[in-house]
Amino acid sequence: MAILEIIMMGVGTGFISIALEASKEDLPINAMLGSICWATYLYALQTFDNSLLSVFLASFLISFLSIYLTRRIGKPLQVYLIAGIIPLLPGLNIFYMVFGFVNQDSKAIIENATLTIQILAIIVLSLVFASSITRLLKRLNFTKKRSGN
Amino acid sequence: MYDELKVALKAGEIMLRNGSETFRVQYIIKKMLTDLDIISKDVIVIGRAIIVSIEMKDKYPITLTKSIVKRMNNLQKLSLVTKVADDYSKHKISINETMNKLNNIDNIITYPFWLRVIGTGLGTFSFTLGFGGSFTGAVAIFLITLFPAYFIEILYKNNVPYFISNILAGALISTLSLIVFNFYPLLQYDKMIASAIVILTPGIAAITAIRDVVNGDFITGASRGIEAILSATALSIGVGFIFALYVFITGGGVWQF
Numbered sequence: 392m393a394i395l396e397i398i399m400m401g402v403g404t405g406f407i408s409i410a411l412e413a414s415k416e417d418l419p420i421n422a423m424l425g426s427i428c429w430a431t432y433l434y435a436l437q438t439f440d441n442s443l444l445s446v447f448l449a450s451f452l453i454s455f456l457s458i459y460l461t462r463r464i465g466k467p468l469q470v471y472l473i474a475g476i477i478p479l480l481p482g483l484n485i486f487y488m489v490f491g492f493v494n495q496d497s498k499a500i501i502e503n504a505t506l507t508i509q510i511l512a513i514i515v516l517s518l519v520f521a522s523s524i525t526r527l528l529k530r531l532n533f534t535k536k537r538s539g540n
Numbered sequence: 541m542y543d544e545l546k547v548a549l550k551a552g553e554i555m556l557r558n559g560s561e562t563f564r565v566q567y568i569i570k571k572m573l574t575d576l577d578i579i580s581k582d583v584i585v586i587g588r589a590i591i592v593s594i595e596m597k598d599k600y601p602i603t604l605t606k607s608i609v610k611r612m613n614n615l616q617k618l619s620l621v622t623k624v625a626d627d628y629s630k631h632k633i634s635i636n637e638t639m640n641k642l643n644n645i646d647n648i649i650t651y652p653f654w655l656r657v658i659g660t661g662l663g664t665f666s667f668t669l670g671f672g673g674s675f676t677g678a679v680a681i682f683l684i685t686l687f688p689a690y691f692i693e694i695l696y697k698n699n700v701p702y703f704i705s706n707i708l709a710g711a712l713i714s715t716l717s718l719i720v721f722n723f724y725p726l727l728q729y730d731k732m733i734a735s736a737i738v739i740l741t742p743g744i745a746a747i748t749a750i751r752d753v754v755n756g757d758f759i760t761g762a763s764r765g766i767e768a769i770l771s772a773t774a775l776s777i778g779v780g781f782i783f784a785l786y787v788f789i790t791g792g793g794v795w796q797f
Contacts, residue, residue, distance in 0.1 A: 414619055467619065470615045483730065483734035
């Protein structure tokens with residue numbers, strides 16, 4: 392069942408990339424990123440039983456892969472990053488928040504609003520971490536090459 | 541020199557209009573200003589405006605500004621402009637060729653309108669299954685999403701403010717969902733609506749906004765952040781209003797999770 396979910400998340404990411412007008416050659420890559428993202432999220436959720444940590448790990452991996460693909464293919468980071476993290480966007484929490492408004496359930500509103508903001512912040516944080524580590528590795532590599540010469 | 545500035549500004553304009561972050565617009569413009577006579581170049585991007593100023597040897601400085609009206613997401617245009625900027629900065633293509641290519645990119649239609657609408661529908665279909673929903677629910681949300689996806693595109697083309705279009709799209713999704721709910725009360729509506737909302741959620745705008753802030757551009761980041769919050773609010777108003785109306789008319793709960 393989980394494999395079907397992972398595949399469908401990838402297929403969905405590919406279709407949403409059409410709506411985001413990604414070029415045709417990027418569609419399979421984006422679909423792959425969507426699947427990897429969801430597989431990581433599910434695996435981390437099963438292992439650590441913590442949704443925020445799972446979001447962090449999944450988006451961290453996607454950020455790394457996006458940075459790698461950007462350098463390899465020469466396209467902007469957004470092309471891969473945006474598509475890759477779509478499965479993590481907190482649609483369900485926004486829905487529950489709206490539902491809280493309708494049912495006048497303040498607890499649900501606050502809980503889901505906080506979670507929505509936390510998820511978005513964690514996605515960005517993971518990207519900042521991934522890009523900082525990549526820069527650091529690049530600099531270390533550069534220094535090593537210079538000292539080697 | 542003026543031509544080179546115009547070309548760089550055109551590239552920046554396309555990038556900004558199609559959802560690029562501020563710092564990338566600045567980077568692309570600076571990268572394209574390659575003339576050796578340039579002593580200093582300054583690029584300022586605030587919200588929806590670009591200001592480029594260059595200073596040259598023994599000449600008056602030139603400043604050009606450009607503002608954009610609409611902003612959308614087109615990943616292909618971002619890729620193509622980056623490639624053209626790269627080629628131009630490496631002197632692989634001439635200035636006229638670059639301008640022609642940028643004009644072509646600006647007018648390019650990546651996918652026809654119907655394909656984008658169906659793509660959105662199939663996206664929600666797959667996401668519903670991905671979230672663990674049923675096949676019947678996925679088919680239902682596919683059909684439901686086609687209407688707001690079509691509607692939003694039409695409203696965007698007719699310059700209707702995004703706040704209004706998001707309210708209407710949210711209302712349309714919840715109305716159609718409630719109609720289906722009356723016929724098939726056993727479907728998993730939370731997963732269905734969540735996957736539909738993922739499409740309309742301004743998550744991408746929010747992430748771009750936070751990235752701008754992280755990169756030190758607080759004004760653009762804040763304005764984009766407010767735009768994202770307003771979009772989400774509009775969506776919530778649309779969905780919430782219809783649900784509240786339904787509860788008011790029927791006198792009962794919508795459904796429990």
